Amino acid sequence: MSEDRKYDRVAYYPGCALEGTGHAYNRSTKAVGKALDLKLDEVKNWNCCGAMEVKNIDPKIQTYLSSRVMSIAANEMGHDVVMAPCNGCYHNLKKAEYDLAHDDGSKEVVDRLSTKAGHETYEAGQVETIHALDWIKDGIGEDGLKAKVKNSLQGIKIANYYGCMYTRPRHIFPEKDKGPGSDSTSEPHFMDDLLAAAGAENVDFPLKTACCGGAHTLSDSDISTKLVLNILEAAEAAGADVIATECPTCHTGLEMHQIRAEKRLGRKTTVKILYFTQLLGMALGLSARKVGVQENISDSRGFLKEKGLA
Amino acid sequence: MPIHEQSLIRPENIKTHDKLEIDGIDVSGHWSTFIESRVVTDYNEALEDEIAALPGGEYIHRCWQCGSCTNSCTVNAVNPDFNPRYWIYLIRTGMESELLRDKDIIWQCISCNKCTYACPRDVEPEGVMKATAHWLEKKGHTPKSPSIIFDELFAEQVIARGKIEESSIIRQFFKRTGQPLMQDWLVAMARGLLMKLPVGLMRRMGLAVLFRPRTSGWSKARAALEEYVEECEREQRRALGLGDGKPE
Ligand code: SF4
Ligand code: SF4
Numbered sequence: 001m002s003e004d005r006k007y008d009r010v011a012y013y014p015g016c017a018l019e020g021t022g023h024a025y026n027r028s029t030k031a032v033g034k035a036l037d038l039k040l041d042e043v044k045n046w047n048c049c050g051a052m053e054v055k056n057i058d059p060k061i062q063t064y065l066s067s068r069v070m071s072i073a074a075n076e077m078g079h080d081v082v083m084a085p086c087n088g089c090y091h092n093l094k095k096a097e098y099d100l101a102h103d104d105g106s107k108e109v110v111d112r113l114s115t116k117a118g119h120e121t122y123e124a125g126q127v128e129t130i131h132a133l134d135w136i137k138d139g140i141g142e143d144g145l146k147a148k149v150k151n152s153l154q155g156i157k158i159a160n161y162y163g164c165m166y167t168r169p170r171h172i173f174p175e176k177d178k179g180p181g182s183d184s185t186s187e188p189h190f191m192d193d194l195l196a197a198a199g200a201e202n203v204d205f206p207l208k209t210a211c212c213g214g215a216h217t218l219s220d221s222d223i224s225t226k227l228v229l230n231i232l233e234a235a236e237a238a239g240a241d242v243i244a245t246e247c248p249t250c251h252t253g254l255e256m257h258q259i260r261a262e263k264r265l266g267r268k269t270t271v272k273i274l275y276f277t278q279l280l281g282m283a284l285g286l287s288a289r290k291v292g293v294q295e296n297i298s299d300s301r302g303f304l305k306e307k308g309l310a
Numbered sequence: 311m312p313i314h315e316q317s318l319i320r321p322e323n324i325k326t327h328d329k330l331e332i333d334g335i336d337v338s339g340h341w342s343t344f345i346e347s348r349v350v351t352d353y354n355e356a357l358e359d360e361i362a363a364l365p366g367g368e369y370i371h372r373c374w375q376c377g378s379c380t381n382s383c384t385v386n387a388v389n390p391d392f393n394p395r396y397w398i399y400l401i402r403t404g405m406e407s408e409l410l411r412d413k414d415i416i417w418q419c420i421s422c423n424k425c426t427y428a429c430p431r432d433v434e435p436e437g438v439m440k441a442t443a444h445w446l447e448k449k450g451h452t453p454k455s456p457s458i459i460f461d462e463l464f465a466e467q468v469i470a471r472g473k474i475e476e477s478s479i480i481r482q483f484f485k486r487t488g489q490p491l492m493q494d495w496l497v498a499m500a501r502g503l504l505m506k507l508p509v510g511l512m513r514r515m516g517l518a519v520l521f522r523p524r525t526s527g528w529s530k531a532r533a534a535l536e537e538y539v540e541e542c543e544r545e546q547r548r549a550l551g552l553g554d555g556k557p558e
């Protein structure tokens with residue numbers, strides 16, 4: 001737990017997915033923030049960061065898109081921390097931060113586009129971008145969380161799935177791999193730590209940072225389905241009841257291809273898929289409805305009822 | 311873990327003869343199998359520079375062929391022909407016609423960045439894969455891949471409005487790639503969702519179609535970005551020697 005409570009009030013960048021398919025993540029993140037007394041100020045009039053797509057047209061467009069979000073948070077709202085729950089957004093803001101600090105070409109393009117677009121440019125170092133995992137882990141800590149748990153997640157076996165963009169490429173996450181207190185890019189554990197503090201039993205899951213093929217979920221669906229099926233079956237083999245997610249794209253990818261694997265490959269898996277914020281929210285005593293369980297594609301209401309959480 | 315390697319021996323170059331006599335000696339059958347040698351004469355010496363000129367390809371010259379990228383690659387595990395190390399080798403040695411044999415799968419890189427994580431030389435092979443896929447398309451070797459179509463649709467929408475709306479991108483993607491929207495699994499998914507969706511969410515999804523999410527005051531950013539995209543496009547065409555940068 002940080003002494004200066006620097007994450008008490010942070011700028012919140014939900015991103016497009018959290019207004020669409022990932023709405024349950026938006027809802028549960030806000031609800032958990034409220035329950036833990038961590039305040040979120042949504043970035044005003046934000047834009048999309050470009051996800052995994054725009055960089056393929058030109059990476060500097062993506063750098064500009066992310067920089068605009070950070071510029072608003074810093075220059076118009078006076079924040080020095082931006083929290084992004086989506087791995088894609090988090091990754092892109094981090095990448096922009098890195099490129100602006102290390103590459104003059106990126107800085108030149110961002111300055112030029114910002115001037116033309118009529119807003120202040122973003123200077124590297126103005127904000128620190130964090131993921132929702134850092135926000136809770138460093139804002140409240142495991143002990144702080146434990147003290148607020150009303151419904152322990154005891155008896156729920158969880159496989160923690162972090163996907164690709166939370167840890168790769170390593171160079172854009174200079175704060176990771178710094179030993180105790182930092183997260184690891186090869187064996188991330190922040191989500192495991194939080195869910196364990198809420199009483200859950202984390203299973204030994206080898207595919208924490210495997211890729212679900214999200215970038216080609218529609219353009220090369222067969223590969224995505226195979227990759228997702230791997231992840232689902234590995235979680236079941238590890239004895240997990242639930243796969244906990246921390247990204248709307250990963251989450252929806254798992255849900256969609258769980259159905260597609262059954263339809264196209266005849267391979268049925270029953271492991272439940274829930275956002276870590278949904279699990280934490282229910283542990284904090286919020287109802288399943290409050291954390292948007294009904295908005296998930298994968299139906300876990302029966303399971304949650306059985307476990308006394310819904 | 312084994313190092314996945316690319317066999318340079320092609321099945322069509324392996325020669326055996328059921329009935330063959332050379333200088334009066336019978337050399338029929340498998341024991342005299344020989345491999346026809348390959349002769350490469352059509353090097354494209356500009357190939358590496360062309361890839362390096364496209365976004366993502368910048369660091370290709372650093373590669374020392376250790377194979378870590380291929381060894382860690384997500385797609386390679388599903389399809390052994392997907393081999394970033396080998397393609398980087400072909401590009402750096404200018405073996406264009408060899409590279410073209412794999413032109414239809416290079417776009418399948420899913421940007422998981424496992425290669426970038428593993429690469430000891432910071433080549434950023436993920437970027438090289440994207441640059442190569444773009445090169446193939448710009449040079450007219452491949453049609454636009456579904457992946458590039460998706461990227462373009464996405465970028466168009468972000469640049470036009472500042473935000474994206476997922477369902478309209480999905481609809482347009484199926485349209486542009488000529489696929490029916492009513493895929494069995496999408497229908498199954500939608501049905502599952504509709505069964506338990508609260509009215510509020512349905513209303514929001516319906517409204518998203520009428521009131522497209524957008525960033526207000528975006529028009530200046532839009533103009534600046536459109537201008538920049540044109541600039542990039544001109545730049546790239548020039549680097550690939552495709553005329554003055556005006557689309558044909
Ligand atoms: S990465 Fe996804 S959620 Fe984040 S802004 Fe971009 S599209 Fe939107
Ligand atoms: S796991 Fe899938 S959705 Fe998540 S970051 Fe990787 S490709 Fe993206």
Ligand code: SF4
Nearest residue numbers: 383419420422423425
């Ligand atoms: S980013 Fe592409 S090339 Fe690299 S490991 Fe992933 S799929 Fe393979």
Ligand code: SF4
Nearest residue numbers: 373374376377379429
């Ligand atoms: S990992 Fe890097 S250095 Fe090794 S072969 Fe791949 S690109 Fe080359």
